[in-house]
Amino acid sequence: MTYRYSSGLWEDNPGLVQLLGLCPLLAVTTTFANGIGLGIATLLVLTASNVLVSAARGLLIREIRIPVYVLIIASLVTCVELLFEAFAPALDRSLGIFIPLIVTNCAIVARAELFASRNGVVPSLLDGLGMGSGFALLLAGLGAFRELAGQGTVFAGVGALVGGEPGAGITLLPGGWLLLLLPPGAFMSLALAIALKNLIDARRSARLGAGSLRRPAQRS
Amino acid sequence: MSPVLRTTLTLAAVAAVCTTLVAATFLLTSERIAQNEQAFLESQLSPVIGSIRHDGGMLDNVTSIADGLPGRDPARLYRVLRDGLTVALLFEVTAMDGYAGPIRLLIGIRSDGVLTGVRTLAHEETPGLGDKIESARSDWILGFEGRAIGNPPAARWSIHADGGDFDQITGASVTSRAVVNAVSETLIYFSANRDALLTAPDSP
Numbered sequence: 433m434t435y436r437y438s439s440g441l442w443e444d445n446p447g448l449v450q451l452l453g454l455c456p457l458l459a460v461t462t463t464f465a466n467g468i469g470l471g472i473a474t475l476l477v478l479t480a481s482n483v484l485v486s487a488a489r490g491l492l493i494r495e496i497r498i499p500v501y502v503l504i505i506a507s508l509v510t511c512v513e514l515l516f517e518a519f520a521p522a523l524d525r526s527l528g529i530f531i532p533l534i535v536t537n538c539a540i541v542a543r544a545e546l547f548a549s550r551n552g553v554v555p556s557l558l559d560g561l562g563m564g565s566g567f568a569l570l571l572a573g574l575g576a577f578r579e580l581a582g583q584g585t586v587f588a589g590v591g592a593l594v595g596g597e598p599g600a601g602i603t604l605l606p607g608g609w610l611l612l613l614l615p616p617g618a619f620m621s622l623a624l625a626i627a628l629k630n631l632i633d634a635r636r637s638a639r640l641g642a643g644s645l646r647r648p649a650q651r652s
Numbered sequence: 653m654s655p656v657l658r659t660t661l662t663l664a665a666v667a668a669v670c671t672t673l674v675a676a677t678f679l680l681t682s683e684r685i686a687q688n689e690q691a692f693l694e695s696q697l698s699p700v701i702g703s704i705r706h707d708g709g710m711l712d713n714v715t716s717i718a719d720g721l722p723g724r725d726p727a728r729l730y731r732v733l734r735d736g737l738t739v740a741l742l743f744e745v746t747a748m749d750g751y752a753g754p755i756r757l758l759i760g761i762r763s764d765g766v767l768t769g770v771r772t773l774a775h776e777e778t779p780g781l782g783d784k785i786e787s788a789r790s791d792w793i794l795g796f797e798g799r800a801i802g803n804p805p806a807a808r809w810s811i812h813a814d815g816g817d818f819d820q821i822t823g824a825s826v827t828s829r830a831v832v833n834a835v836s837e838t839l840i841y842f843s844a845n846r847d848a849l850l851t852a853p854d855s856p
Contacts, residue, residue, distance in 0.1 A: 496659050500666050507670035511677040518681035521688040610780040
């Protein structure tokens with residue numbers, strides 16, 4: 433079986449399948465803008481950390497690999513936070529503590545350990561892009577869903593993504609189910625997303641006939 | 653090379669590279685970040701000044717008041733000057749009795765004691781209910797404009813539920829009460845110390 437870099441988007445999605453990085457995923461996905469903002473920050477850190485870890489893998493001694501990952505990831509997160517503060521200050525304020533907390537996103541250290549420390553720079557770059565995009569798209573999707581169902585708007589605050597005024601977004605529904613914006617709604621939305629993914633996988637494998645899938649739909 | 657030496661050198665090298673990376677990013681962004689912070693503070697101050705004409709430079713005329721205003725930490729006071737005279741004062745106070753935590757407010761008072769505006773700077777109130785104290789989410793906070801001590805009378809300077817003249821936000825009366833009370837306390841403080849506040853020399 434050859435490794436597919438796009439697997440992070442669907443069958444190995446860090447959020448939907450590996451269930452990694454749930455803390456930021458649940459906490460910031462109250463709007464599409466917040467979700468995609470943190471998603472992009474995570475994507476940047478993950479890709480850069482994969483590249484650096486992979487470049488340094490010749491130097492790595494087993495015993496100190498974890499401190500090295502931590503150093504690399506922490507530095508990259510600091511850089512990304514400075515860049516957000518400089519170029520998207522409104523988004524930085526809106527995401528608050530969750531940008532520094534990317535350090536603790538286990539999806540990043542997991543890719544460093546499982547992939548980047550064993551593969552070349554280019555494959556690691558692609559793996560970071562694939563996994564990071566999968567995570568970012570999930571964050572954006574959950575954010576959009578919770579924003580629409582919870583307060584009836586779409587794209588509230590997207591202006592902050594490009595460093596401008598946040599903006600109030602477009603109101604599509606008169607109101608929403610407030611619970612979806614609160615922490616329980618985060619769990620419910622993620623559960624719905626996972627259920628939807630499993631349903632699609634089950635439909636697909638039923639159509640193709642069992643056994644033709646590359647891997648089982650549900651791992652855990 | 654002994655293993656200990658090798659691990660030490662590897663870690664030192666990685667640390668040096670990472671520190672360089674962070675330092676370089678910091679140097680490239682620090683100026684822009686400082687500008688952003690300044691612009692953000694000014695953009696927060698301007699709505700509470702209302703239509704008063706002024707000389708600008710409020711951020712250079714900041715003092716702090718240790719006692720007498722809502723909040724645990726000393727309140728910040730921005731002085732709005734026009735031709736060297738104080739035309740309005742902006743109080744940054746904290747209502748400690750919000751529903752989910754402290755609510756930081758910026759309250760603008762003209763020299764004659766009339767409110768020029770109130771804005772919420774930071775809060776932790778419930779999304780969808782208490783967060784209507786943000787001017788971006790509801791017009792509620794704009795209702796303070798033009799109010800003063802005696803308008804409404806002191807007995808009615810509270811929310812409807814407490815027999816006062818101010819609407820409460822539906823589902824967030826604790827939040828509304830906290831904001832109304834903080835504004836009222838600030839107004840009372842201003843009227844009690846009006847002369848001293850308006851003539852106080854600028855602190856360096």
